[in-house]
Amino acid sequence: MAATSTEESDAELLERFDNVRLDHINKHLYRGLLHKELRLSRCSDCGWWHHRPKPICPNCWSKNLVATPVAGTGTIHLLILLHQGPPAEGVDYSTPHPVATVELDEQEGLRFTSTVVGADNDDLEIGKRVELDWIERNGKPYPVWRLANDGGGR
Template identity: 35%
Template sequence: MPGNYGPLDDAHVFELYPDIQLSRDNIEHYRGLAQGRLLINRCHDCHHWIYPHRPMCPECWSWNVKPEEISGQGHIFMFTLLYQLRDPKSMIHEPVPVAAVELMEQKGLRYLSRIVDCAPEDITHDMPVRLTWLEEGDHLWPAFAPMPGSTG
């Protein structure tokens, strides 16, 4: 069952994500996903969160960048409804709502993710959302669901 791994070595992370180009900058992010933790790189000198993954802080040019777990709370900055599925056997039904979720940790820190537990027509800009996890085969994938009480 996904999400129940203890410490995962690099070889195991590569095995879990054969289609993803893993690098020194993003492997901790994927190791976290496999364990049901959403990790975003953060500068440990000026505390700026850095996403997409980069090895150097764009604010203070520090290389002292390490992954940290985020709170999982944010709001929808923008979203779209996808009508193109690549895998006909996928359990996902169209349209697939995909959003840039602005995380509460920092203005402008936006994570692209699926929106679940909400009818597509009920999704609105600025809607408060929280992190949840989808189990698909051997994987856990992050998604965001409306905060309780935030939809009419």
């Protein structure tokens, strides 16, 4: 992916994400986070999306992958309430802490996992519609899910 002048260099990325094992395959995902864009790998030959980033398209084995922003809408596919876990900024395991794997509208089986904000845990259910939102964590934008207004939850 061609970097524009407003995009961070690889060196800047390494500095901002010093707690992440960055490589040339996943760097586009993390660079996107700084711009509040969830950029997932999409094959420019067959159009197949995949996540986590891989060096070749799992569908057609092409290396022509482009980090492409998703619309950020989807459905809760899997929901976990964590009562304990590693200490993390803004994470309260006493509530407990919700983690949702969301199936994105772009493609069946394309899923992205994060916490859900702005809702009581009792209102979270598999099958509910969610939208991508962003919070600040460790000084950087962090993608999270929020119940969609059309989800009937709020």
